Amino acid sequence: MAMNRIQFQTGLSLPSFLEQYGTEAQCEAALESVRWHQGFRCPACGEAGHYVLKDKTHKTFQCKGCRVQTSLIAGTLFHSTYLALTVWFLAIYWSVKPRRACQFWR
Ligand SMILES: [Zn+2]
Numbered sequence: 001m002a003m004n005r006i007q008f009q010t011g012l013s014l015p016s017f018l019e020q021y022g023t024e025a026q027c028e029a030a031l032e033s034v035r036w037h038q039g040f041r042c043p044a045c046g047e048a049g050h051y052v053l054k055d056k057t058h059k060t061f062q063c064k065g066c067r068v069q070t071s072l073i074a075g076t077l078f079h080s081t082y083l084a085l086t087v088w089f090l091a092i093y094w095s096v097k098p099r100r101a102c103q104f105w106r
Helices: 014-021 024-035 085-095 099-104
Strands: 050-054 059-063 069-071
Touching (some): 014 024, 024 085
């Protein structure tokens, strides 16, 4: 039987993970690059032009075309939660149990 290379990849160590996704800004940047990998697109009209409105905790994206507002987490797994993205990312990290991370704690 052929070895599944994805199943046996080593994954990130916990220190490497925290270095890449340890802050809210890093998690937001990662989510934004995955969600809108070719740049922001309005979910209502597809317009690329937008404003970024930022309060203490969240960035809101407002379309220049139709003025619809959306957030980075709207329509994603993280929608309607109050947990920080760092908590979500860490939970996802532990749920996939990368071998190196487990070895780190032995
Ligand atoms: Zn729009």
